[in-house]
Amino acid sequence: MPLVKRGRKAVEQVPSFIGSEIYRGSSYGAWHPLRVPRVSTVMDLCRALGWLDRSQYLTSPRARPAALTHWHEPEYISALQRAEVRQAVSDAERDRFGLGTHSNPVYAEVFRRPATAAGGSLLAGELLARGGVVHHPAGGTHHGLPGRANGFCYLNDPVLGMLSLRRAGVRRIAYVDIDAHHPDGVELAFAADPDVLMISVHEERRWPFTGALDARAGGSAVNLPVPAGFNDTEMALVRETLILPLVERFRADAIVLQCGADAVEEDPLSHLALSNNAHWAVVAALRSLAPRYLVLGGGGYNPWSVGRLWSGVWAVLNGLEIPDRLPPTAEVVMRNLRWDGNRRGKSPPEHWFTTLRDTPRDGAIRDDVRARLAVLRHREGLS
Numbered sequence: 001m002p003l004v005k006r007g008r009k010a011v012e013q014v015p016s017f018i019g020s021e022i023y024r025g026s027s028y029g030a031w032h033p034l035r036v037p038r039v040s041t042v043m044d045l046c047r048a049l050g051w052l053d054r055s056q057y058l059t060s061p062r063a064r065p066a067a068l069t070h071w072h073e074p075e076y077i078s079a080l081q082r083a084e085v086r087q088a089v090s091d092a093e094r095d096r097f098g099l100g101t102h103s104n105p106v107y108a109e110v111f112r113r114p115a116t117a118a119g120g121s122l123l124a125g126e127l128l129a130r131g132g133v134v135h136h137p138a139g140g141t142h143h144g145l146p147g148r149a150n151g152f153c154y155l156n157d158p159v160l161g162m163l164s165l166r167r168a169g170v171r172r173i174a175y176v177d178i179d180a181h182h183p184d185g186v187e188l189a190f191a192a193d194p195d196v197l198m199i200s201v202h203e204e205r206r207w208p209f210t211g212a213l214d215a216r217a218g219g220s221a222v223n224l225p226v227p228a229g230f231n232d233t234e235m236a237l238v239r240e241t242l243i244l245p246l247v248e249r250f251r252a253d254a255i256v257l258q259c260g261a262d263a264v265e266e267d268p269l270s271h272l273a274l275s276n277n278a279h280w281a282v283v284a285a286l287r288s289l290a291p292r293y294l295v296l297g298g299g300g301y302n303p304w305s306v307g308r309l310w311s312g313v314w315a316v317l318n319g320l321e322i323p324d325r326l327p328p329t330a331e332v333v334m335r336n337l338r339w340d341g342n343r344r345g346k347s348p349p350e351h352w353f354t355t356l357r358d359t360p361r362d363g364a365i366r367d368d369v370r371a372r373l374a375v376l377r378h379r380e381g382l383s
């Protein structure tokens with residue numbers, strides 16, 4: 001195994017990619033935003049680009065129920081398993097566990113798929129015991145609650161991954177979340193934990209309506225709600241004047257980045273206007289700030305923008321050059337994607353097929369973004 005530099009210097013280890021074939025062809029149902037392929041696209045694209053060597057790829061194990069109850073309630077895990085077997089829930093189970101709803105439907109792999117994503121984050125915690133970098137794009141289900149499905153999330157793999165890091169002896173964890181939605185489940189798990197710093201940048205006035213500017217989770221969280229139209233220039237300011245100084249000062253033993261792909265302009269579920277360059281810049285900047293780095297996926301409901309964004313994350317983590325134009329085998333992966341039931345899927349722009357990198361979406365830094373940043377910087381002693 002390659003050496004890891006001591007202290008909080010850059011990690012020299014070769015990154016690992018955790019994936020699984022269970023995500024290929026799995027769907028939450030014909031009308032659900034999670035009817036689109038995501039992780040399989042990233043795997044196919046990275047392989048077509050020659051970026052996913054077999055030595056770097058790890059098949060995600062499926063977490064056993066006992067491992068899930070490190071945070072989830074045993075009755076809920078039993079109900080989730082039962083739902084998969086029966087492909088149905090009772091009215092009482094729907095009410096109590098949030099299963100079988102429009103958001104959290106019962107589908108074919110309703111236990112196995114989230115248990116595999118949870119298994120990936122548990123494995124990541126073990127792999128990172130000695131340091132390193134892991135990309136687990138199926139992870140990032142940040143809304144999951146101890147005894148309920150919530151916001152398309154049946155289990156909370158970021159929480160399980162962070163608890164896995166803790167069991168591996170890792171103490172101080174910085175959790176950074178740049179998904180369009182606030183990570184209510186993660187915040188619940190680590191509220192008031194002095195060894196966890198949670199930073200979230202999310203769209204204001206959007207479900208789950210938590211994560212207000214003054215919400216601090218017992219002192220462990222820094223929340224920045226941002227207005228619709230949030231652009232690359234604004235994100236760069238947030239990155240440089242809030243995220244990086246806070247993480248650097250925290251002196252984390254591990255960084256967990258939830259890199260949801262629903263904050264880009266083409267996503268159907270939010271109204272932010274980032275390009276994927278904004279995400280990649282955060283991925284790159286955090287890497288040198290701790291000896292352990294876990295990059296998860298998260299939201300993202302446009303199959304092209306998700307595939308392009310998370311494949312680019314893998315390129316950034318490996319120092320690979322992103323080509324201006326995809327090679328033909330990678331282009332085929334993109335041309336074979338379908339997005340039925342959305343107008344953007346009817347005539348996708350050509351660059352979704354032929355490139356990974358978006359055109360940067362720079363813009364003016366709005367006064368309310370500056371004002372909120374100033375509030376947080378002052379409160380956190382950065383100014």
Ligand SMILES: [Zn+2]
Nearest residue numbers: 179180181299
């Ligand atoms: Zn989201």
